[in-house]
Amino acid sequence: MTYRYVVYDLQKSFNSTFDDAHTTLPQILYWVTVIANKLMVQQNLVTNSDLFTSVFNSVEVFTDENGRSYIDLPTQIMDLPNNSGIVYITYNLETCKCEGPAFAQKWFQGVNLGAVQHLYLDEYTKPSTNNPYFYRIAHSIDGVNVNRIYLLGLECIEIEDVEIAIKSTIDPSNICDLDAEIPLPNELIQDLMTQVLQLGKFVTLMPADITNTGADERSTNEAQYSAKNTTLPDASSTPTNQ
Amino acid sequence: MNSNDFVSIEHLLAEISSTVNDMEFKRGFPKGWYISRIQDAIQELSIDTYWLKIQEDYEFPKGFQIKMPENTFNLREIYLYTGTICNPIKSQVVYWKRLFNNNYSGDGYTAKVKDDGSNSADIFQPNQSLRSSNNHNFGKAKYYYNVINGVIMFSKDCAAFPYVRIMFNGMGVPNGELPIVPRFFERAVVDYVEEKFYNAMKSRDPRTYRALWTDAYQKLNDLVNGSWNKARKRVKSMDSAEKESMEEYISSMYHK
Numbered sequence: 001m002t003y004r005y006v007v008y009d010l011q012k013s014f015n016s017t018f019d020d021a022h023t024t025l026p027q028i029l030y031w032v033t034v035i036a037n038k039l040m041v042q043q044n045l046v047t048n049s050d051l052f053t054s055v056f057n058s059v060e061v062f063t064d065e066n067g068r069s070y071i072d073l074p075t076q077i078m079d080l081p082n083n084s085g086i087v088y089i090t091y092n093l094e095t096c097k098c099e100g101p102a103f104a105q106k107w108f109q110g111v112n113l114g115a116v117q118h119l120y121l122d123e124y125t126k127p128s129t130n131n132p133y134f135y136r137i138a139h140s141i142d143g144v145n146v147n148r149i150y151l152l153g154l155e156c157i158e159i160e161d162v163e164i165a166i167k168s169t170i171d172p173s174n175i176c177d178l179d180a181e182i183p184l185p186n187e188l189i190q191d192l193m194t195q196v197l198q199l200g201k202f203v204t205l206m207p208a209d210i211t212n213t214g215a216d217e218r219s220t221n222e223a224q225y226s227a228k229n230t231t232l233p234d235a236s237s238t239p240t241n242q
Numbered sequence: 243m244n245s246n247d248f249v250s251i252e253h254l255l256a257e258i259s260s261t262v263n264d265m266e267f268k269r270g271f272p273k274g275w276y277i278s279r280i281q282d283a284i285q286e287l288s289i290d291t292y293w294l295k296i297q298e299d300y301e302f303p304k305g306f307q308i309k310m311p312e313n314t315f316n317l318r319e320i321y322l323y324t325g326t327i328c329n330p331i332k333s334q335v336v337y338w339k340r341l342f343n344n345n346y347s348g349d350g351y352t353a354k355v356k357d358d359g360s361n362s363a364d365i366f367q368p369n370q371s372l373r374s375s376n377n378h379n380f381g382k383a384k385y386y387y388n389v390i391n392g393v394i395m396f397s398k399d400c401a402a403f404p405y406v407r408i409m410f411n412g413m414g415v416p417n418g419e420l421p422i423v424p425r426f427f428e429r430a431v432v433d434y435v436e437e438k439f440y441n442a443m444k445s446r447d448p449r450t451y452r453a454l455w456t457d458a459y460q461k462l463n464d465l466v467n468g469s470w471n472k473a474r475k476r477v478k479s480m481d482s483a484e485k486e487s488m489e490e491y492i493s494s495m496y497h498k
Contacts, residue, residue, distance in 0.1 A: 082268040109272045123418030124281065125274035133272070 127153035305347030322403030
């Protein structure tokens with residue numbers, strides 16, 4: 001199913017229901033991507049299939065100012081438990097095709113940044129070229145926004161690139177073609193449209209609550225309290241003894 | 243039982259990771275953690291069963307001392323020999339002597355009973371030299387050793403031989419190398435790693451993993467059908483040929 005079918009269908013529905021809302025096509029397209037991303041993550045948790053997996057054969061390896069190797073994530077990924085949004089990272093070198101693909105022989109294992117020190121406690125988990133790891137830093141480094149995967153165990157070698165497979169989500173800024181396929185199974189299109197309509201309805205109704213009509217809409221109790229406040233005796237006046 | 247057949251680490255990991263549902267090694271333990279547990283299992287089985295025998299040959303040390311090599315325990319046999327390492331000619335068994343000590347190397351030593359009986363002034367064990375020299379060729383060369391803190395110390399008469407051969411028991415491979423797993427230990431090793439996995443996961447999610455850990459513990463340690471005990475029995479049982487020979491020997495010893 002293409003974006004064009006879905007977006008125009010949704011626009012028709014919005015225009016017939018909220019004819020003065022002026023819902024634009026880019027706005028609906030954005031809502032579609034927001035809901036589609038949510039449905040993709042939910043669908044992946046249910047099926048754990050590779051429907052949303054993308055493979056990048058050659059992702060350049062950089063070195064930061066501390067000499068640590070890293071790659072920039074080539075696209076948005078699902079934020080799943082235990083870095084499961086990254087299916088694998090492997091050396092971009094087919095060493096022995098008879099034994100199967102490279103990613104089945106040597107792959108980088110995911111680890112949380114805080115657990116890296118623990119790897120060095122055991123001879124068998126210690127990072128090395130034979131036993132490499134990766135960890136993700138996706139917020140900022142020294143105040144600069146990043147979305148990086150750091151590679152551990154490559155301290156003694158230099159590699160130019162790696163192969164990476166990731167479970168990706170949709171980046172709204174990358175949709176340039178309405179005739180592109182929505183990366184969802186067809187059976188989820190109904191859920192997508194229903195949830196976009198709900199989101200649109202919610203967004204359309206929101207402004208009514210924040211419009212200032214000029215009327216006193218305070219609650220009755222509040223109004224009464226305010227009136228009572230003016231009738232209280234002045235505390236500064238001296239009581240008289242009788 | 244003797245065997246020269248081994249299973250690969252990958253073979254074990256394939257079964258273990260499937261059983262504990264961690265085929266992608268993303269449940270919190272890296273692949274190396276599993277290999278480390280496999281090594282632990284082999285280490286424990288080695289210490290329990292003495293299955294792994296390691297032979298080392300040395301030139302006889304000038305300091306009369308040899309440090310036990312890494313990854314060994316339990317001295318099994320010590321021989322002195324002439325010839326070459328590849329071709330021993332004359333050999334001599336070396337015996338253990340209680341309380342013998344040349345801990346600072348050299349041929350001088352202390353012992354509760356000296357080999358020449360020189361503590362004859364001892365009022366509690368007097369006249370050993372007189373008593374000894376009259377019996378059993380006591381004045382001849384004596385080949386013995388003792389061990390203190392992993393250092394094997396030899397008597398001075400041992401220096402008459404140029405080489406020494408020592409048989410140890412091993413504790414698997416040195417830490418950091420890929421473990422070697424005999425096939426008849428496969429069940430025990432798999433069950434051991436699974437039990438350790440669930441034991442570790444128990445602290446993360448007790449409600450889910452405690453029941454699984456109990457099952458795994460029972461499967462490993464059951465006294466009748468537990469894989470650990472089965473492995474111990476297997477490795478301690480004799481080869482059929484050994485049994486045959488032993489039966490023939492015992493049955494004939496009183497009837498010749």
